[in-house]
Amino acid sequence: MTVDERFAEKRRDEDDELVQGVRNEIVTGPVTDWATDFSHTEGEWAADPYPIQDDLRQRCPIARTERFGGGWLPTRYDDVAAIAYDTDRFSSRSIIMSNFRPPKEIAPVGGVPPISSDPPFHHDARKLLLPAFTKTEVGKREAATRAYCHSLIDAFGEREVVDAAGDYAQHIPVRVIADMLGFPPEDGQHFREFIENALEGVNRPPDERVAGMGKLFEYLLVQIRDHIDRPRDDLTSFLIDAELYGQKLTADHVAGTMALLLIAGIDTTWSAIGASLWHLARTPADRGRLVAEPGLLPTAMEEFLRAYAPVTMARLVKEDMSWHGVEMKAEDWVLLSFPAANRDPAQFERAGEVVIDREVNRHAAFGLGIHRCVGSHLARMELRVALEVWLERVPDFTLADPAAVTWATGQVRGPRTLPIRRL
Template sequence: MERSHDGYDLFSPEFRADPNAHWAAMRQAGCPVAHSDKWGGSFMPVAYDDIRDIARDGARFSSRAIEVAGPLEAAGGLYLPPLTSDPPEHKPHRGVLMPYFLPARIAEFEPFVREKARKLAEELAERGGGDVVTDFAQHLTIAVLTKMLGVPPGEQFTDWMIRMIRVGPKDQAVRAEAIHEILGYLGGLLDEREVEPRDDLISYLAAADIEGEPLSRKHKIGAAFLVLIAGADTTWSAISASLWHLALHEEDRKRLVADPSLLDTTSEEFLRVYAPVSVARLATQDVELHGRSVAAGERVLLAFGAANRDPEVFEEPDKIMIDRKRNRHLTFGSGEHRCLGSNLARLELRITLEEWLRVMPDFRLVDPDGVTWSGGQTRGPERVDFEVVR
């Protein structure tokens, strides 16, 4: 097997700028699985079927450590049920949060999301431009999450996410400090809600149970922690990448403005092409992947963006088609661990496209060549400066 693609670096400027180039080169070289010793070590498959099957195989690939980088001896230290839960605990753990993420419950957020998105877009239009990431996507995403949790929005949430998810994998001290602060904050909220419950997720978790048994304090805080981190950087990265695309591709932007019926297929196509998330699994036993020996305890990366570019599954996978009809992307994962928040993420992205284009149908990047991308667990543009075209 060709192994010239081993030694990849998830945080290198080249990989962050265009991971698809690496995945495509692996396919062309007949290398379905690569290995790297960097950032704690990992194996990385690129085929759709392999990524889907590993995501569904909880017996051989544990979810107890989903971070894509960092020392393996620290893997599994963060308890985020049901994301880090394996069978048989996973199903009841997922069942605890499920009522808060059912389609009917998520639909109740639409008026709030629409009002917030419209207000942010109108403020930027009046200014004549700004940064898509810090002036819009982060504000919208954090506002939705804090409303769900029942707390006032604040800059500390964005700071925590960046320190934990973007900086943390490369600096374990920064990660540990951010986690300590988040756990302390959520613990304080839980104490308050147990005394004075409200209509929010923290209060719900404070009183939740599994088959009549109250949740442990660790479970309550871990589930709240999961909601906070799983829906923050991931969603604002998807929103930012989508608006970056529309600023660069006038033909897609004009077509969407002229035909809003394309909003749903456009959203799905952006989710496919700009899939923001990669997660990890730990092998529970010695496993062979296309001739590569993965020892028990080693990390396997599930780069959902790689699956979404597999030419065996998607017609012209590198071509962005906003009217693509058949789109079985794996952006939200697959199987029992499929993202609980997918309905909320879709709602935020669709409303963003609708409200942004209503307010600013014509806008462009200030510096198209100056946009850099984050890497590792979550990929998205770090800053997208734009200006309104009058």
């Protein structure tokens, strides 16, 4: 079977699985009680989830919902950590909580390895990627990233009001990941569409989701063909040629990992950049201090990651069990809210405040356990450089219209529109 045929077969199989695996088509609608009917896809959660999480942590620290076919939401740091580290009872074969559960047979590889992989496969799949994401390799990309950030601000021209999300934050990881994968830099709009379908489109009808995933894999196939015809030194060529257990990676593995890098590697970082700029726009004291003390930025950056952690991951319960006082059933979802864990007062002093000089900050923004983000060095570099350049070029700014700020729904939260007024 040719490479083209293998990837086409993968897409057909995934389309079939999606249609067959849907339990409930629609999971939207007002939430009456977050303890018994939570939904991370609602606008109320996207706009400001922290009061909801704080309330649940006090009165119902492991919330329940019947949406998505049934699931749980722990809000205490210790509970989130315990599940993240427990690979015996919780599977990572699907990390997006929706109305679709992939078949158990997809484990231990999962659809987007290594983040969807269970042990023992996970260790070896993750190890393949580590060399590309070391501090040394990431450091080689810093100069180009800095230059690109400057070019984005140059493009603002004389505009007094700019969209710090759409005109700045969203472009930076798109360019970095496109360069790493060897994709055309002008394809950024396609990447944004893929991300919206995968992460924010979980409530769409199955045929729409299938169409969206089809576009993603069609795009990946075009890039794979191009790399087969013209091999070069990038991650796509590396994955096509890589071997595991003495054999080349399967088509599922290559396409899934490429999809993971394209989607997760972009949305998480642009969300962190946008949330940090949102905070600085509405907090003049912190903004002024960072402009005056640029050496404080790495510390402040970790606090932004803690307070505005963008990523929530899902797990699936493997077998019926009683867990910390609740009765979990096989195939129940568990939504691991790292943002909620990061604001647990039992773990952090002044947990609900943003303290930009916080010295001890063992946050969970990059996850916990074996699935801790393989690209954390890259994300930190992009966030630091993006903020350094912005504060250098735009030291004085504020929210142009706080009511006009919009936030992404779903499991990666960050500003989608962020009107900033340059002062």
